[in-house]
Amino acid sequence: MNPCSKKGEHGIFLQKRKNFVSFFCSIIDPMKTRQNQIFANAAPLGLFGFAMTTILLNIQNAGFFSLSVMIMSMGVFFGGIAQIIAGILEWRRANGFGALAFISYGSFWLTLIFIWVAPHAGLTSADPVSMGWYLTMWGLFTTVLFLCTLRGNTIGKCIFGTLVVLFFMLAFANFMESHFLHTLAGYVGILCGGFAFYEASALILNERYERTVLPL
Numbered sequence: 001m002n003p004c005s006k007k008g009e010h011g012i013f014l015q016k017r018k019n020f021v022s023f024f025c026s027i028i029d030p031m032k033t034r035q036n037q038i039f040a041n042a043a044p045l046g047l048f049g050f051a052m053t054t055i056l057l058n059i060q061n062a063g064f065f066s067l068s069v070m071i072m073s074m075g076v077f078f079g080g081i082a083q084i085i086a087g088i089l090e091w092r093r094a095n096g097f098g099a100l101a102f103i104s105y106g107s108f109w110l111t112l113i114f115i116w117v118a119p120h121a122g123l124t125s126a127d128p129v130s131m132g133w134y135l136t137m138w139g140l141f142t143t144v145l146f147l148c149t150l151r152g153n154t155i156g157k158c159i160f161g162t163l164v165v166l167f168f169m170l171a172f173a174n175f176m177e178s179h180f181l182h183t184l185a186g187y188v189g190i191l192c193g194g195f196a197f198y199e200a201s202a203l204i205l206n207e208r209y210e211r212t213v214l215p216l
Helices: 003-028 030-034 043-061 069-092 096-121 128-149 154-176 179-209
Strands: none
Touching: 043 069, 043 096, 043 179, 069 096, 096 128, 128 154, 154 179
16 A cells, blocks of 8 residues: 555545534534635525515405415515525524524414415314414514614614514404404505515615615
8 A cells, every 4th residue: 555645545534524623613603714704695685585575475465466376485485495594694694683583584484384285284274363373472573673673773673663563463363353454464564575675675785886875
C-alpha cells in the first residue's frame, strides 16, 4: 500500500468530518456561522406567502366565490410550505420572531387544509364549536405576536393587529354560526393580507433599489 495514498485518504476523511461538524454546528447555533456568511432576507417570501393566501381565502369568506382547490393548493404550497421554508431561513439568520411567525402560520395553513380534506378520508369533520376554539387559540397566539410588534414598525402593527381581529371575528362567527360576521371578517382578512403584501413589496423593492421606495 502506498503510504501517500493512505495519507491522502486520511486527509479527505478529516475534511469531510470537518465539513459535517461545521454543518451540524451551523444548525444548532446559527450565530456562529452568521459572522462569516451572509444569508438572504427570507421575509418577503414568507410575507408574500402569507399575504396572497390570506387575501384569496378572505375574498372567499366575503362571499365573492366558493371554496375550491385553488385556495387549497395555494394554502399547501405557498401559504404553508413556502412560509415554513422562510421561517427556517429566518431562524438561520437568528431572527426568532420571523422564524416563529412564518413557521407557525405556515403550519396554520397546513392544519386548516387538513381539517377541510380529512373528512373525505373518513375522519370526523370539525363542527362550528371546535372550529371556534381552534380559531380562538390562533387569536390568542397572534395577540402575543402583536404585543411583540409594538416595538417595531407601523406596518407590522397593522398586520398583526388586523390578524388578531380576524381570528376572533371568525371564532365568534363559528360559535354563533353567524354568516354576517363571517362575511364581515372576510373584509378584515383582505385588509390584513393587503398590509402583509405591502410590507413584502416594500422589503424587496427597498433592498433592490437601495433606497426607500415604500416606507415601512
